[in-house]
Each structure stands twice: as C-alpha cells, then as structure tokens.
Amino acid sequence: xxxxxxxxxxxxxxTPPELYRExxxxxxxxxxxGTAWAWPWLAQGAIKLGEIAxxxxxxxxxxxxxxxxxxxxNFYEFGTGKADPAIRxxxxxxxxxxxxxxxxxxxxxxxxxxxxxxxxxxxxxxxxLRCVEGWSMVIPWVGFPLADFIQRFQPNSRAKYVEFETLxxxxxxxxxxxxxxxxxxxxxxxxxxAMHPLTLLAVGLYGEPLxxxxxxxxxxxxxxxxxxxxxxxxxxVRFRETQPVSSWQQAAPSEYGFYSNVNPNVDHxxxxxRRERRIGEFGKRKTxxxxxxxxxxxxxxxxxxxxxxx
Amino acid sequence: MPIALTKSLIFSLGLLPAALLAWQFYRDELGxxxxxxxxHGSGEWTLRWLLVTLAMxxxxxxxxxxxxxxVRRMLGLFAFFYACLHLMTYxxxxxxxxxxxxxxxxxxxxxxxxxMLAFVLLLPLxxxxxxxxxxxxxxxxxRLHRLAYVIPLLGVLHFVWLVKADxxxxxIYALVLAALLAVRLPASRRKEKAKVSRQTAG
Numbered sequence: 192x193x194x195x196x197x198x199x200x201x202x203x204x205x206t207p208p209e210l211y212r213e214x215x216x217x218x219x220x221x222x223x224x225g226t227a228w229a230w231p232w233l234a235q236g237a238i239k240l241g242e243i244a245x246x247x248x249x250x251x252x253x254x255x256x257x258x259x260x261x262x263x264x265n266f267y268e269f270g271t272g273k274a275d276p277a278i279r280x281x282x283x284x285x286x287x288x289x290x291x292x293x294x295x296x297x298x299x300x301x302x303x304x305x306x307x308x309x310x311x312x313x314x315x316x317x318x319x320l321r322c323v324e325g326w327s328m329v330i331p332w333v334g335f336p337l338a339d340f341i342q343r344f345q346p347n348s349r350a351k352y353v354e355f356e357t358l359x360x361x362x363x364x365x366x367x368x369x370x371x372x373x374x375x376x377x378x379x380x381x382x383x384x385a386m387h388p389l390t391l392l393a394v395g396l397y398g399e400p401l402x403x404x405x406x407x408x409x410x411x412x413x414x415x416x417x418x419x420x421x422x423x424x425x426x427x428v429r430f431r432e433t434q435p436v437s438s439w440q441q442a443a444p445s446e447y448g449f450y451s452n453v454n455p456n457v458d459h460x461x462x463x464x465r466r467e468r469r470i471g472e473f474g475k476r477k478t479x480x481x482x483x484x485x486x487x488x489x490x491x492x493x494x495x496x497x498x499x500x501x
Numbered sequence: 502m503p504i505a506l507t508k509s510l511i512f513s514l515g516l517l518p519a520a521l522l523a524w525q526f527y528r529d530e531l532g533x534x535x536x537x538x539x540x541h542g543s544g545e546w547t548l549r550w551l552l553v554t555l556a557m558x559x560x561x562x563x564x565x566x567x568x569x570x571x572v573r574r575m576l577g578l579f580a581f582f583y584a585c586l587h588l589m590t591y592x593x594x595x596x597x598x599x600x601x602x603x604x605x606x607x608x609x610x611x612x613x614x615x616x617m618l619a620f621v622l623l624l625p626l627x628x629x630x631x632x633x634x635x636x637x638x639x640x641x642x643x644r645l646h647r648l649a650y651v652i653p654l655l656g657v658l659h660f661v662w663l664v665k666a667d668x669x670x671x672x673i674y675a676l677v678l679a680a681l682l683a684v685r686l687p688a689s690r691r692k693e694k695a696k697v698s699r700q701t702a703g
Contacts, residue, residue: 255533263533271667274532324665326534371667442666461610461662463602470533474597 238286238304238400238408243333246314248389248487254317255328257397259470264404265322266423267371268357268364275366276404283363283424285408294430295350298343304408308394310343311335315398316391316412321453321482323417327467332412333395338386346382350430353385354378355411355422372438378422379435379449380413381491389414389487392425415484417451448501452492453482457501504571511572515579518546519586536594543587548660548674550580551653555681574630577649581627584620612662619655622648650685653678 266276269283288304313333321327341353359375361367367374384390391412394401401407406423413420419439429435439447446460455465455478466475481488492500522542525531531538554576557569596603606613626648628634635642657678660671 259533267666273534326537369667369669458609461612463606463609465602468534468536473536473594475595 238308238394240313240333240395240398240400241308243313243315243395243398246316248484249315249317249331250319250329250483251317252319252329254331255470260328260330260396261402261404263470265324265418266366266404266406268366268374268376268424269404270366271371277402279365280403282365283358283403283407285403285424288408288426290409290425290428292344292428292430294354295347295432296430297345297347300344304394307340307409311339311392313394318391318412318414319482320412320414320418320421321467321478323419323447323451323459323464325462325464325467326470327478327482328470331397332391332393333398334391334393334412336388337390337392337411338388340392341385344428344430346430349432351382352431352434353380353382354427354429354431354435355380355425356427356429357422358424358426373441374438376422376438377435378411378420378437379431380420381434383491384413384488387488387491389484415453415481415488417453419447420451450492450497450500452488452497452501453478454480454497454501456480457498502568504568507568508572508575511575515550515575515582518542519583536590540587540590540595543583543590544660547580547583547587548653548656550576550583551649551656552674552677552681554580555649555653555678559681559684578627578630581623584623588620612659615655615662616659619652619659622652622655626652650682 262277263273264276265273266280269276269279286304289301290304290307291301293299313335315331315333317329317331319327320330355378357376358364359367380390391414393406393410393412394408396402396405401410406421406425409425410423411421411425420437434449437447437449439451440449453464458464464478467478468475479485522531522539526535526539529535554573557573557576560569561567592598592603596606607617608614626646629638629642629645638645653674657671657675660674661668664671
C-alpha cells in the first residue's frame, strides 16, 4: 500500500486543517499497527495520486465528513445495506486495473489505470451528491473531466451515447452472487452530457485514492443526476448510436428513467423528491433543480419534457 | 415460573429494542443517517412484535403452556408501541408535521397508504385491549380483533413496496406470516383436533 508524501497534497488548501490533521493521524495510526488493510474503511487502492489542483464548479458548502462519505454507501455489488460496502469491499482488487473502450470511435483500446492517471492532471471538485432515496452529501472528489478522457478515443459521428459498465466478478464483489440487479451494473449518458465540463471521472476523494466502497479505482461523477447514475468501479466504456439501458431502468422502468436528472418537481413513484436530508443535518432542505447545477446544465434539456424524460 | 415474573421479563424484552435504539442514537452509533436507522428499526420491530403476537396461540396449542396466551395482549401492545414510534418518526423527523405534504404522501404512495391503513386498524385494537371493552363488546370484540391477521399482512406489503430491489428481508417476514396464518387454517386445525381426540380415546 502506497501512501503519498505530504508534499504531494494540495487539498490542504480547501480542507479545514483540523480535519486534515485528524485524517492523517487516523491513517498513520493504521499504518503504525501495520494492519491498515484490516480496516475496510481504510481500504484504498495501490494507486498514487500526484498533484491535485483546485478545479472549477466547486461548492463552498460544508463538506460531509470523510467517515460518513465512506461508511454510508449504495454499492449493491457488496450488499444492499448501506454499511455493507464499507465492511465487505476489501475483496475488490483495484491494482492492476484497466478500462476497455470500444464502440463508435476511431481509436478503441484498453488503458491501464496508471496510463489514465499519467495523461490527466487531477483536480479537486467539491460537488453535491443527491441520492434518489432523498439524502445528499457534499464530497470533495479528485478526478478529471470525462470529456478529456473521451477525446483520446476519437468517437465518430455515430457516437450519440456512452455506456459504462462496472466490474462483474462474484469473487471480488460478493453482492453479485445474488441477482438483485441484472449484473454487470450499467449506466449511460448522452454524448453532450458526457462531454459536459461538470462530468467527472473520479479517482479519489478527500485527497486520497477512492476507497473501495466509493467505487475504486475509477468512477463517474455526474452531480446534476441522482447518485445511481454515477457508476462505480468502471471497466468498460462503449460509444453507441442507440440509447443504452441502465441497470436500474431495467429493474424498474417506471421508477428510473435514462436521464434521472435531479428534479424536485418529478416525484419518484414511491417517494417525494421535493426535499432531501443532507447527511449530518437534522432538518430537511429543499431539493434544487438539477441539484443546483441548473445554470450549467439546463440548456442540455431545453425543449424536453422532463416529466416524460425523467 | 409465576406468570407475574414471565410478564415482567417479557415487558423488559419489549422495551429492549427501543432502549438500544435510544442508546445508539445518544452515542451517535446509528451511522451517517440516524433518522433513517430509527425509522427502519422501529418499523421492523413493529412487524416482529406483530408476528410474535400471532405466534402465541399456536405456541400454546403445541406446548400446552398457558403463559403464551396470557402475555399475548402485552406483546400486541408492544407492536402498537413500536408502530407509534415508527409513525412519529415519519410525521416528525421525516415530514416535520407538514400536513398537506403528509396527506399527499398517503394518497400518492402505495407503501405509505398501506402503512397508514395498518396503523389506523391497529389503533382500535390497542384501545379495546382492556377487560372493560372485552365485556362491553362481547362477541364483536373477537370479530374486531381478527384484524390482528390483516394488520401484519399490510405491514409486510408496506415493507415489500418500500424496498428498491432486494426483496430478501420482506420475503422472510412474509414467509413467517404465511406459516403463522397457515397453522390457523381449518384443515390444519381439524387434523390437530383429530390427533388430540385420538390421543384421548387411546
């Protein structure tokens, strides 16, 4: 396990120093015991994050504590309970890792994680995350724009959509032994959504490599859509002419649409989407259109009936 | 064991889950979303006590013990107690007493509709669980309290309609409920009566 040197860190610029120090102590304590791997919430990939520069679009809201971000997760590949991923994801092997890119593009191929990391300078983006279940967090992601990644493969004119796939390996992902969803987990974006500057491929959070339970080693972050669109532990990217069908769409087409934009005016059939509970807060706050990113993304959907295209 | 002791033991057991939830809440051990944990915890315990209550009559029949029937009312009232906690959590911590919103929720969302219906049906059972009502209502008391079979059905349905994809947990409750209802079917009771009469004849 590689732990990076303090001089590599730039997140101190944006993280309150006491929190930062507490986290360092936490990790150092684990290392001192020589058994950091035994605590799954410390489970981290062997990748090393280099320089991290502050990125655009960051929220200045109070960040959700690291402990909550890494212990309250929906990652059904490791079980359907919120605590399951943190407890059961140590079996996920993130090194070596490669992402296979195929479909409607001129330069398809497979890329190792190291090569991906080498090619893209890392940024920190503090984004709101709104789960379809009615809770939300504010998370300092580390990553790079998906658009930069996509451009390397030169998608052709037939590439109207991008489809993503999570690793499918029952030995590493024990939750896949039960057919709760149609594995492997799939998600998709329209090309313009994928190329939008807000859309991120994340490899870390809080300045550290992604813990397994948060979708290590590489995941999507689409902050204006419900959390399940931000697919975790990606192994495949495919450019397509036709609209892909996501796993949740397949499971319950009347409840989860392809777009799944955060929208307080369109309720999930089983719960209202007008409000949300920010993790760590007692009361509820009003849910914002496009999760508060309307200024950036509303134009993508102009003229569309968002009640129909939920 | 004297019945008074049995009763106080079961009374303490009944309070235990609520005490544990309160303790964990106080110690901040309910995870990142404690209100969700309380909602789910109180709901599941409502269902568990409803099923335990339903298990008392068969338990008495099979074991010959009399205490299961004598603690049945207390168990049923514990189900009601956890149902109240569950409902309060929803009304207060989830909706903050926003009545128009709550009303819409009841109308629009089937799992809330059946959950609320289950509570409304449980209410008269709790209110008439005293000797005075039994005497006063006579034969109708028994009829009214047959709702004890309907309420857990609604409770299980409430759970089934709530989960997103993983039906394992509600399915377990459904199976236990099905078993508890099945042993009450006339066929199964007749068989048992026949066995009993054979035994006494022999």
